[in-house]
Amino acid sequence: MRAKKAAAVMLCAALTAAMVTGVSVSAKDKDELVLYTWDGMVPQEVLDDFEKETGTKVVYSNFDTDETMLEKLSQAKGGDYDVVIADDYIIESAVKEGLVQKLDKDAITNWGNINPLFQGQFYDPDDEYTVPYGAGIPLIVYDPDQVDIDIKGYKDLWDPSLEDSVAIIGAYRVICGITQLSMGESMNEDDVDVISRTGEKLQELAPNIRLIQDDNTQNALLNGEASVAFLYTSQVTQALKDNPDLKVVYPEEGLGFGILGTFIPSEAPNAEAANEFINYLLQPEVTAKCINSVGYYNTNKAADDLVDENLVVPDDVTKGESIENVSQEAEQEYNKIWTEFKAACD
Numbered sequence: 001m002r003a004k005k006a007a008a009v010m011l012c013a014a015l016t017a018a019m020v021t022g023v024s025v026s027a028k029d030k031d032e033l034v035l036y037t038w039d040g041m042v043p044q045e046v047l048d049d050f051e052k053e054t055g056t057k058v059v060y061s062n063f064d065t066d067e068t069m070l071e072k073l074s075q076a077k078g079g080d081y082d083v084v085i086a087d088d089y090i091i092e093s094a095v096k097e098g099l100v101q102k103l104d105k106d107a108i109t110n111w112g113n114i115n116p117l118f119q120g121q122f123y124d125p126d127d128e129y130t131v132p133y134g135a136g137i138p139l140i141v142y143d144p145d146q147v148d149i150d151i152k153g154y155k156d157l158w159d160p161s162l163e164d165s166v167a168i169i170g171a172y173r174v175i176c177g178i179t180q181l182s183m184g185e186s187m188n189e190d191d192v193d194v195i196s197r198t199g200e201k202l203q204e205l206a207p208n209i210r211l212i213q214d215d216n217t218q219n220a221l222l223n224g225e226a227s228v229a230f231l232y233t234s235q236v237t238q239a240l241k242d243n244p245d246l247k248v249v250y251p252e253e254g255l256g257f258g259i260l261g262t263f264i265p266s267e268a269p270n271a272e273a274a275n276e277f278i279n280y281l282l283q284p285e286v287t288a289k290c291i292n293s294v295g296y297y298n299t300n301k302a303a304d305d306l307v308d309e310n311l312v313v314p315d316d317v318t319k320g321e322s323i324e325n326v327s328q329e330a331e332q333e334y335n336k337i338w339t340e341f342k343a344a345c346d
Contacts, residue, residue, distance in 0.1 A: 076265075101268065257322060
């Protein structure tokens, strides 16, 4: 899953941040910070408070896709922008291209607030370049009045009692990934033979699948078409809003998630203010405003008591894995078994 999918559903239209299509270094002044992310990712209240607190004006520049961000940042040779918030997989590319600078840990005094669950990820294994902003975590949600078993993990989706009653999102790497977790394998398995066995396991799941749908998947659960659903973060939030009696499962095999990361470009015009801004975002009260606004899962442990309880990962959940890029051969096999699985579900 990509965290931007959740963002597309959950972003608040009320944000009135200024938008610019590009900012040249020569036009910047020393008391200005250029934030580059999706429209609506950071509440205007947070930006205004930072300006009042520091005297640094925040110029909000937005992009429509991660790929657009990387292209613009590459064209600027790591300049023009001071802080970027983007998805994990694209950050890996930006780091490899030398477009990201190391963080000033001495300036980021709130570093200890970060939930360790979301650190040490594939795109920044030593936590040198990024700070997590939020996480998209697809989860199992079910109606306990319509289900006869106590669902605890992914493996329970295969239970015969759930025949023709499970709705799932259409993110093929995520669905293949949770299948692999149910098998005791990694979500990012690169071995074609293991992926082939994943396909066999998926075929066994097909009789239980009611529908595969990426948008508004929660509606199948809410209208009774399905009794169990595997949903994106934003869909989980919406489902609970409409029916608080639904049960959310944090699978015992471990979470699969996508992380929004905050980083400073390699040639950021105002790196000092950028480190200060990142430290500001890590203040529990500030994090809470951001998380409650955009609807991602909280990645700041110190803010857990301040955010919507539905956006806090329980303390006993300590295992998680992000979807990573795999070899072309493995990608082809994933596409093959996904195509075969969808055909079996029809």
